[in-house]
Amino acid sequence: MEKGTVDMHGRAETIHRPLAPAGKPARRAMPVHVAIIMDGNGRWAQQRGLPRTEGHRAGVRALKTTVKAAARMGIRYLTVYAFSTENWHRPRLEVGALMSLLVETLERETPELRAEGVRIHGIGNVEGLPRPVRERLAWAEAETAGQTRLVLNLALNYGGRDELVRAVNRWRQAEGAEGRPLTEAVLARYLDTAGQPDPDLLIRASGEERLSNFLLWQLAYTEIYVTGTLWPDFGDADLERAVDAYMRRERRFGGIG
Numbered sequence: 001m002e003k004g005t006v007d008m009h010g011r012a013e014t015i016h017r018p019l020a021p022a023g024k025p026a027r028r029a030m031p032v033h034v035a036i037i038m039d040g041n042g043r044w045a046q047q048r049g050l051p052r053t054e055g056h057r058a059g060v061r062a063l064k065t066t067v068k069a070a071a072r073m074g075i076r077y078l079t080v081y082a083f084s085t086e087n088w089h090r091p092r093l094e095v096g097a098l099m100s101l102l103v104e105t106l107e108r109e110t111p112e113l114r115a116e117g118v119r120i121h122g123i124g125n126v127e128g129l130p131r132p133v134r135e136r137l138a139w140a141e142a143e144t145a146g147q148t149r150l151v152l153n154l155a156l157n158y159g160g161r162d163e164l165v166r167a168v169n170r171w172r173q174a175e176g177a178e179g180r181p182l183t184e185a186v187l188a189r190y191l192d193t194a195g196q197p198d199p200d201l202l203i204r205a206s207g208e209e210r211l212s213n214f215l216l217w218q219l220a221y222t223e224i225y226v227t228g229t230l231w232p233d234f235g236d237a238d239l240e241r242a243v244d245a246y247m248r249r250e251r252r253f254g255g256i257g
């Protein structure tokens with residue numbers, strides 16, 4: 001990794017030497033921000049005759065592996081969809097198990113994540129989460145506030161539409177009364193991801209080809225990579241494959257390249 005710079009869209013880009021050997025076409029830079037829809041925990045468990053909650057536990061293990069791999073690879077932002085605004089419709093027992101798993105995981109993993117240079121940041125409608133989750137999340141954010149190697153955005157009670165509504169309401173409360181028109185740049189400052197570059201790459205596990213209300217604003221020009229791997233089986237090699245595929249793509253942002 002050589003240096004950080006800013007691309008034509010004003011986003012932070014980290015410049016890497018092309019990994020392709022001489023004679024092969026040069027590839028684009030590493031993604032700075034990777035977003036992941038961690039899907040397939042339930043099917044993974046079902047295939048093994050286990051309760052769905054065991055799939056979520058295995059999903060946490062895959063997440064830990066992925067965070068470490070992302071940090072090693074030089075990815076600076078990782079945003080993972082851990083619980084959506086729609087996930088409340090799941091059976092009460094599964095929702096409860098997921099909330100307990102969140103508390104337990106934050107409690108257990110935060111010290112190691114901090115030692116790895118990871119900063120934890122919750123995105124989503126955090127106020128709507130049960131108090132133990134809110135408290136553990138606030139604690140994890142405070143514990144890791146000084147870390148700069150990788151920002152780990154945990155999307156909790158997150159919905160893209162909900163985030164946009166909350167952003168507009170925050171803007172209206174803060175400055176709407178002044179009657180200034182809302183612009184894209186101003187709205188971006190009120191999103192949960194304010195100050196962060198948009199994801200370069202979205203990975204969706206388990207073969208589904210949908211956005212599922214994830215980062216609707218931020219994914220406008222994101223490259224999408226779908227893998228059939230169920231999330232609990234996702235590992236270093238899968239992340240490397242996704243990044244490699246991304247680095248071979250041409251991004252035109254609506255231009256002609």
Ligand code: FPP
Pocket residue numbers: 038039040041042043044056059060063081082083084087101102105106154
């Ligand atoms: C989707 O699989 C997965 C979820 C709704 C939960 C993802 C959560 C984790 C991996 C735990 C995260 C924990 C922390 C601490 C961030 P699914 O249940 O929809 O699987 P299916 O489509 O096979 O049923």
